[in-house]
Amino acid sequence: MTKFSDLNLDPKVLKAIDDAGYESPTPIQEGAIPPALEGRDVLGIAQTGTGKTASFTLPMITMLGKGRARARMPRSLVLCPTRELAAQVAENFDTYTKYHKKLSKALLIGGVSFKEQDRLIDKGVDVLIATPGRLLDHVERGKLLLTGVQVMVVDEADRMLDMGFIPDIERIFGLTPFTRQTLFFSATMAPEIERITNTFLSNPARVEVARQATASENIEQVVMMFKGSRKDREGTEKRKALRKLIDAEGDACTNAIIFCNRKMDVDVVAKSLKKYGYDAAPIHGDLDQSQRTKTLDGFREGGLRFLVASDVAARGLDVPSVSHVFNFDVPSHAEDYVHRIGRTGRAGRDGKAVMICVPRDEKNFDAIEKLIQKQITRIDNPLKPADAPAPSEARADGASPAREDKPKRTRARSRNKPKDDSPKTEVQADAPVVAAEVEPAKAEPKPEAPKQAPRENNTRSRSNRGRGGGNNNVVGLGDHLPGFIAMSFEERSAN
Incomplete structure (x- = not known):
């Protein structure tokens, strides 16, 4: 079995790895670190939770051990799609640079003051970790030059594509030197990403340790096909079903991430869980960065049991002890399902992924099964039959009780009904009509011609x-x- 000591890493890096409790590299680390240390471009494809972050942080620290950064000119650049993933990469650098006191880093993400970030850049940094938007903000303000970048890393490239960052990535590539070394990591390989790799990577070492878009075998996957009793009650009943699913897991569900497609639903589900006594908190892109950081820290440290999240938390978050993932909504993109459930079953642990699928999401659900090439186990709806609405309260199709119990409406008849003192030459609308008893002459009487006034008055x-x-x-x-x-x-x- 290969060990980290066999990968020609810096002794100080090996010591930090040992302090962190790691001994053997994962397959993606074993395949990506040697060519990266040789200075080659690397294209790494691996499912989430396989240790891609260490695949580029460890060789970067080894290569940057010698040299010194200049003001406003970072020596290396790591691009991440979300603030949370960028912050996690920064934590990894802190862990592995424990014995490299001279190596400096800066984190450029939104929601943080420009002033503090400018101060770090002015000093000069060896490692710059940033989201594309905030990085370009600093470039446009003239506070940052990328002409000194020696190593450039693009992490979670497929997520960059989903979030619309590809034009920004291409622009950033154009600001860096042509002689840079590029490390490109992704869980899936969409055609647009393949085009970028062909354009900006030079003869890369391709490291693919798992079939694209596959889920870990350690994760048990189940789905509940759900249909509300009425359209206006679907949301309430779906949240009730979620609580039933959580309760059914019992003590096995030590903590969980609950994913929703929309930010509004994240807030609603979190509020509903808290109302019924569940320890839950929301996290999505509209929250302040300080609040997002506080919520994540609480979840990592075990002070928060349920994290209700949008897809902003689906990529790169490393919380090794997540026991369950609940997909309250079926993701719109099949690839996102793989990343969501990848939050559990990490580092060889067992995990469970539970999904709720309503009829309108069945098309997206079929795409997921096609992508992972596996049929997801169906489970029964916990709301049936005891919790289903009684027939007297509401019909399944959402209609009111039987129509024959209602009196028939007679709006048209009441408007056209003649007064009692008018000649009743027609059959009354509210009288019972028997076709066989009505004489033709009386059924359709001809109206009398109006009397004409004398011609001399006209x-x-x-x-x-x-x-x-x-x-x-x-x-x-x-x-x-x-x-x-x-x-x-x-x-x-x-x-």
């Missing part, structure tokens, strides 16, 4: 009769002729 031409004419007889108004209309006709007759 003073208007025949062509004007459609606009009022000279007749003072109005057809169609019956006994309900308004007084102001009658007055107008009397005035015309008098004239």
Whole structure:
């Protein structure tokens, strides 16, 4: 079995690794570290949770052990898609540079003051860890030069693609020297990412330790096909089903990450869990960085049992002891499912992933099974049958109780019903009608022709009769002729 001591790493790095409790490298580390130390470009493809971060931090520290950074010109650059992943990479550097006192680093992420970051850059840093947006902000302000970068790392490249960072990545590549060494890591290999690697990597050493987009065999995967009793009750019943699923795991669920597709749902689910006595807190991109950091620290340290998260937490977060992952929503992209459930079952531990699938998400669910090439085990809905709404309360299709119990509406009949003193020459609408007993002549009586006024009173031409004419007889108004209309006709007759 290969050990870290066989990989030609710096003795100080090996000592820090030993202090951290590691002895043998993971397959991605064993495959990526040797070519990286030789100065070659590396293209690493491995599922999440396999130790990709150490695959580039360890050789970088070894290579940067000699030399000194200049002001505003970092010697190496690590690009990460999210603040949390960037902060985690920075923690890894702190762990492995324990005995390299002269190596300095800076973390450039959003939600933090520019002033403190500028101060670190002005001193000169050996390792610059940044998200693309904040890095370009510093470049555009003239506070940072990338012409001194010797090693450039792109971590979680497929997530960069999903978040729309690819144009920024291409721009950053253009700001760095052509002679740089590039280390490129990703869990999947989309065509757009392959195009970038072909453009910016020179004869890379390709290290692929697992089939693209596969989940760890240590993770038990189950799905509950869920359908609410009514559309307006689906959210409430789905959250109730989630609580039932958590309770069913019992003591085995020591802690868990619950993933939602939308930030709004993250807040709603977290609030609902807290309402029912579950120790939960939300984390998503709209929260302040200080609050996100506090929540993550609490979850890592065991002070928080349930972390309700958007996909901002699905990539790169290393919490080794996560026992369960609950997908409250089926992810829109099949690759995100692999990254979500990769938060459990890390470092050889067992884990469990539970997903809730509603009918409108079945298409995305089918794409997930196609991607992982495995059928996910179905489990029963915990709300059936005891918790299902009674038929008297609501029908399954969301309709009201039987329609025959309601009285029939007669709006049209009430408007057209004649007064009692009018001649009743037609069959009444509310009277029972029997077709065999109605005589044809009485069923459809012909209306009497209106009486014409004497011709001498008709003073208007025949062509004007459609606009009022000279007749003072109005057809169609019956006994309900308004007084102001009658007055107008009397005035015309008098004239």
